[in-house]
Amino acid sequence: MNRIRTVVGPFGAAVLRSYSLLFFSQHRGFAVLLLLATFLNPSAGAAGLAAACLAVAGARVGGFSEELIQLGAYSFNALLVGLALGTFYQITGAFWVVLAVGALLGLLLAVALSGWLGKSGLPTLSLPFLLTIWVLVPAADQFHGLLLNEASIYWLNDVYALGGEQLVSLAQQVGEWSIPSSITTYLRALSAVLFQDSVPGGLLVAVGLLWHSRIAFSLSVLAYGGACGFGLLAGGPVVSLAYYDLGANYMMAALAVGGVFLIPSLKSYLVGLATIPLTAVLITGLGKLLAGVGLPLFSLPFCGTALLALYTLLLRTRPEELPLTPFQSYSPERNLYAYRSDQARLRHQLYYQLSLPFRGEWLVTQGYNSGLTHQGEWAHALDFMVADADGKTYHNTGVALTDYYCFNKPVLAPADGVVEALVMHIADNAPGATNTHQNWGNTLVLRHQTGLYTKLSHLRAHSAQVQVGEFVRKGTVLAYCGNSGRSAEPHLHFQVQATPYIGSRTLAYPLAYFLTQTAGGQQFDSFTVPQVGDTVCNPELNPLLRQALAFAPGYCLDVRSADDPTAPAQRWEALTNAYNQTYLRCRTTGATAYFERNDTVFYFTAYQGSQHAWLYQLYLAAYRVPLTYLPTETVHDAFPLSLVTSPGLQGVQDVLAPFWLFIKPEFTLQYGTPDNPYHTRALCLRSRVAVRVLGRTTFEQEAHLALRDGALQEITIHQGSHTQRLLCSTVSS
Template sequence: MLRANTPLRTLALAVLRSYSLIFFSQHRGFAALLLLLSFANPGAGAAGLAAAVLAVGAGWLLGFNREVLATGGHSFNALLVGLALGTFYEPGWAYGLVLLVGALLALLLTVALGGWLAPRGLPPLSLPFLLVIWLLTPAAEQFHALALNERGIYWLNEMYAVGGAPLLHVIHWLNGWHLPLMPDTYLRALSSVFFQDSPLVGLLMAAGLLWHSRIAFSLSIVAFLGAYAFGMATGAYAPGGINHYNLGANYIMAAVAVGGVFVIPSAASYLWALLSVPVTAVLVAGLTTLLARLGLPAFALPFCLTSQLFLYVLLLRQRADWLPLTPIQRYSPERNLYAYTNDRERLQSQLYVHLSLPFLGEWQVTQGYAGQPTHQGEWADALDFMIRDVDGRTYRGPGANLADYYCYNKPVLAPADGVVVEVVSHIDDNPIGQVNTRQNWGNTVVLEHGPGLFSKVSHLRPHSTPVQVGERVRRGDLLGTCGNSGRSAEPHVHFQVQATPYIGSRTLAYPLAYYLSGRGPEAQVRSFRVPAEGETVQNLPPSPLLSQAFDLPPGFRLDVRNPDDEAAPAQRWEVFTDAYNHTYLYCHHSGAVAYFERSTATFSFTAYYGPETTALYFFYRAAYRVLLSYQPQAELLDAFPLTLVRNPALRWAQDVVAPFVRFVRPCFALRCHGADDAYHPRRLQLSSRAELRYFGRVRPLQQAEIELTGGALAGFRVQLPASSSPLRFVCRPVA
């Protein structure tokens, strides 16, 4: 993730993010607002800040995970402990010692519980805070130098001493607000997260929550209204019994957690969040009564138990067709949703073994999935290929002999790396028009590509197979040549994927990774699809220039500078690998990070974190996806995540309805051109464009030109809609 420029900046951001992480956020503006609002009670605000600083500093010195520490993940429980102690106890030496012990204990419990729960797929949430408070509450009775806070009784006198009559008038004016019961209760419930009882603080918190996430805000409203409806239906609220505790933060926080943070937001997740409301209500009522007998507060325990219960049962499912769990936490329901849907659409390379077409050149699918006459029943998901000329004929001359057919004796290749598990090569070819149903599949090779994944090519020429059972082959290795053996009236290649290694196994629907569909200027690049019957297809030949230019191994470094600004220093980009083996480009100048992945056929950026005015951000948008094959006639299309939308009104409107419908689509397109040699280019240009499509309108976001020379990135040029002249960047690899 983001690496700060200095340790001090990292620690300061960790303290700040401790505030927003209470609401599952990394939004700095929201965090700063919460920090200020905590000082609505100055004593509690100071104690919370001190506890967060202590936890962050101790976590750094003890060597705990720096990435987790930077998010506030090790310190937000200490912050809650500080806010609670500052609310309930008077300042003093004893108070300071208890605050120090409480903050450190919260840190240790957060790390310990996190380490225990993480392998089980569960977050510790606020459980460390609760354990510390439950320990300190009875212990405080033994600390006679620790006095309960009585400022609530005399606080108007204290405010008069601070600001005189003008401040007192402001306080009386604020307290004079007469909001309707429901809004007043909702706002007080939000403020109670920071141990306050103020509709004004709650209003500002609600505004901050809306600023951070429209989905989280809407879930908070859904949970609050659901709790009210459940309480009225069950008679839980006696006259005058509706207050910000029994309609409080437990419902809101649980609904946000299970409906939008740890679960990908959707219509189903909103129902899941609504279902959490009655469970939380039972826990609030039951735990409050039980813990009161022990003299302990329930605080956030109902929220923690509801959230962990609802998440744990999802982890135990055998199928996850709906309510998918968040795979990578981005600390925003919108970012989680947009990244998940975008990755599911474009990063299919992570889901499949990359299978290529088992031949060279252009072939046509003469019988596709569920095609007549033989691809039926358990063997429906198979493909037959032949070569046709421009007139649609599969042979030259009269077509009476096997050698007349264009595909006869053409090489048949391994579609991916694998191990040979079955070979048949002794069956004679049939004369044209005749079939051998007794030896249906003819000469065949079966390869194993992984557990439960096999491919099979059939109807090969007799004795053309150079491989043996147990031999390891690479993609593109020769398996045999096209023949007419088995149930084959004329030469063709039969190709199928199956889950078992036997000849005659039932077929398995499985896409081909990358191929070119069509002929000439109309040809289009297809990725992870199954070719249709009648479609002309061929493999994508790799381009050494493109493959070398976008080969960015860990440790690779690149200096990038703007030649139009001689005073600006060069920006150093460097490739790193994180703890999850994900590779990313890191800009030492700005701290920006761009994650990417590279397959045999494409280079793709997957995520960007950092300022949106950097050269790395412009390059991220310019080279969002690059085909590593020179195909000047083909345009590569892709889709950006919705986080690219910067129009506030448009973005917020989409955010509100994002779990249910998408009407905004950020799109990407790229073409190759300007090659100095059509077959073996050493110089090449890539033209890309990023645009926003909504309601039938197209709004350009960026146009870019990328220059490749001698197997390296030489530079790129970016034209923004609001700029009259392009931004230019020159790149130089660093040894």
């Protein structure tokens, strides 16, 4: 991407991406091959390029989203309009007028439909192209200077116009290759997406598609074979299938549904195959309807199949079996790898974040499905007490309630919520006695969301600090720990439930972040449930980590190479997009690193751009950083497989990725010794990236992040014998 920006600039890069986006790609090499393929028909190639340029220019003048302009989202439909017009009409003065109108109409329809369909989470696909062509084709009859192009019937004439006798000779040699008809039909079908009937053109598209994505290529082959097989089952010969329908409808529908909108898997491949009969019905039915009004069918069946499938999938209540792509990386492989790694590391997106409802370290004395009382409908609950180093829960004789360490300790709100129910009149039991008539004792229920409540029981009588209907923030003192109800000694009962009633059945639900005491120190746990015998506490936020990795919108860093101080700095800027996603963007390279940050953890979620960019080094080095100081803990995480740089190894994994992953990139992080443990001003984080193939490490990189005075000061990267130091300084935007 950086080379594109350097050579042709942002405008040219946006035009070029218009080509690759025809196949849901942002691959620059694929885009170049598609551009070359369109010029096998010179008039169509020139018209398509002109239309894409007009659309990009119009989008910029119109002030539309620069992000979508750079993706090619506003211009690829105009490109299709140009290719279609250049294929079917001669180049005349009137042609350029119609082309300009068509390009701008395609742009306006792309903007309007993206806003309308985007509200429902649906893409525009090639609908703007279809609507534009349906308007232009009837209107073309009124333009007497617009003449049908018969030259395209004899495609060698176009080749001669492009490169003379030498190119014609080369094309004839390619045409005389002994290629099985099944392969030539496949290649012609691919070229038909560009309104061609050309084996060389299809070969360029096929090479580009394979270069871009092995999954996409395999789906195109699968759809081709499936369409031919369905044609035979339906009673017709394979040759009766039009090249355009094979490429622009059957293949594109299977690719979109099976590999782009769904996370690739065996089941997504089967869904891709299932689009074939639906596409066939739409081709037959809609073709007859449109023929009656004199309009071409083109890619309408593809749009209908893909949108119907996607909208239906969006309405599911259980999407786990066939997950939709949550973040589009414009590569089936990248989508799959990111999803696989994010399943574990981004579990917070599946749950409301609940914290431990107390301060300090408490012992789990009864957990899920344990003891006498956590059984049946009330199995998913936790009991907590405070214990000393000897494991005792009281001092002195334990005869008095005040002898127990947890008695009268504050009980906190585990998350923001509203007090839904409150009982505070039940007297506390003497140690050893229980009140089975009022089982839960003094209890408080909080509503966090519809269908999500937490209940805290056995509280001290008359200790409530809140009242019913009051909104409370996370960490607010609600009451104090007691010994009421069915409780022989002071403890805190905590459970999650789906209804607001005291006595409701429990709900298995993880706690967001907590520390567990181990023999060597503390273990950082996230979105899991503490076990019986664990001593746990809430993480304590480190001010230096919190401030240095805040990266609030508008925050800017200038990054320089310590090895070459005279080289210009790269400016990294923190931004937020329309979807409230926060990211760092390098103004120099265009690289983008998306991140999230909550009260406890900073982590990167996605990266787009060159792996040679300096921002990529920060993405690797600070992939996941808990914002609490963990001197003895090693933090673990999993990278997406796009980290792998070996083309051959990556290619093999790409082919097998929907079915088996044998490459495992890993991330670990350790904390250095701070300059002052009580008021930390300087701290070093040491991270390591390793790629394991069948259990053997094939790539390794270490990085040190130096934090000082509330800011990121230096990044040092060690890879083999090579060391790179980057110096960071905060600047005003």
